Amino acid sequence: MRTLIATAALALAASGAYAQNVDVSAAEGLMKKSGCFKCHSVTAKKDGPSYKSVAEKYKTKPDAVATLTKHITTGPTVKIDGKEEKHEIIKTKDEGEIKNVVAYILSR
Numbered sequence: 001m002r003t004l005i006a007t008a009a010l011a012l013a014a015s016g017a018y019a020q021n022v023d024v025s026a027a028e029g030l031m032k033k034s035g036c037f038k039c040h041s042v043t044a045k046k047d048g049p050s051y052k053s054v055a056e057k058y059k060t061k062p063d064a065v066a067t068l069t070k071h072i073t074t075g076p077t078v079k080i081d082g083k084e085e086k087h088e089i090i091k092t093k094d095e096g097e098i099k100n101v102v103a104y105i106l107s108r
């Protein structure tokens with residue numbers, strides 16, 4: 001029994017540090033409300049990169065959370081079809097909710 005629990009804990013850890021404590025439905029709900037899925041999908045490239053490819057790019061970077069938090073809260077200028085636009089900002093000021101969205105993206 002003890003080994004079983006230890007194995008389960010290990011498997012959980014191996015599935016990625018960011019996957020822990022992500023409230024998927026809260027993240028997706030807030031992102032839907034914020035219009036994020038208009039330009040992004042989890043697996044396919046649309047106007048913006050897929051969240052999977054964002055996760056690939058940042059997963060191993062130590063400043064991933066800070067970089068992505070800044071990206072979705074400050075609205076940097078991005079290029080869409082060659083046109084410069086302000087990137088969408090997540091529609092919340094709640095730090096926990098923002099953290100949850102960033103963890104959601106990084107665990108795709």
Ligand code: HEC
Pocket residue numbers: 031034035036037038039040047048049054067068071072078079080087088089090091101105
């Ligand atoms: C109008 C289209 C559009 C909307 C709406 C949009 N994005 Fe983006 N997003 C983009 C584009 C284009 C890029 C690529 C920017 C680049 O690589 O320069 C991007 C990049 C990103 C990145 C990667 C940043 C990086 O440094 O690589 C993240 C994370 C992201 N978006 C999250 C979100 C979230 C969360 C929302 C909702 C609040 C959102 N996006 C809404 C178009 C959009």
